[in-house]
Amino acid sequence: MAQNTAPPAPESSAGSSWASGGTVFAGVLMMVSGVVGVLNGISNIATDDVYQRIGTYVYKFDLTTWGWIHLIIGVLVAVTGWGILKGFDVARGFGIGLAALYLIENFMFLPYAPVWSVVSIALAVFVMWALATAEHSHATR
Numbered sequence: 001m002a003q004n005t006a007p008p009a010p011e012s013s014a015g016s017s018w019a020s021g022g023t024v025f026a027g028v029l030m031m032v033s034g035v036v037g038v039l040n041g042i043s044n045i046a047t048d049d050v051y052q053r054i055g056t057y058v059y060k061f062d063l064t065t066w067g068w069i070h071l072i073i074g075v076l077v078a079v080t081g082w083g084i085l086k087g088f089d090v091a092r093g094f095g096i097g098l099a100a101l102y103l104i105e106n107f108m109f110l111p112y113a114p115v116w117s118v119v120s121i122a123l124a125v126f127v128m129w130a131l132a133t134a135e136h137s138h139a140t141r
Contacts, residue, residue, distance in 0.1 A: 022130035023084065023092070029123055030081025030095060033102070037074025041067045051112040066109065073098070073105055084131070092131045099127040 044051070044067025051063060061069070080098050083091030103124035106117040 022126075023134040026095070026127040026130035027081045027084035029127055030077050030084065030099070032081075033120065033123060034074045034076070034078025034081055037070045037077060037102075039074075041069070041071025041074055043067070044070060061108075063112075066112070069105060073102060077102055092134065095131045096128050099124045099131070103128075 044063045046067075048063045077098050080091050080095045084095055103121050106120040106124065110117045
């Protein structure tokens, strides 16, 4: 019997390149989201009247507390995004955990910025998917 030596199906290479592009995009999204989080945190720390609460919600923090939360998580997310773009494998694992934390943070921030929070939650889900499905980093170190 003859052995089949056909090249792999094009779907496998297209899927991995799509996931690799998703990883780069996830790194960029993390850097941008982190910087926006830092700016959001600074504005909330500087003044307590940046946002107005919409309705009542179980999770109640004052805006100064939210400012520190956004600032700290924003710095961590931006640095991790940079690590992902540099190709550090440990940054991918840390990025998945931070994206989950970012998702929870934005869920709890819903009463202050509902539209932005929903968009941020969707971005966090994409980042977790992109980082979890990539085989390994293709960026240069």
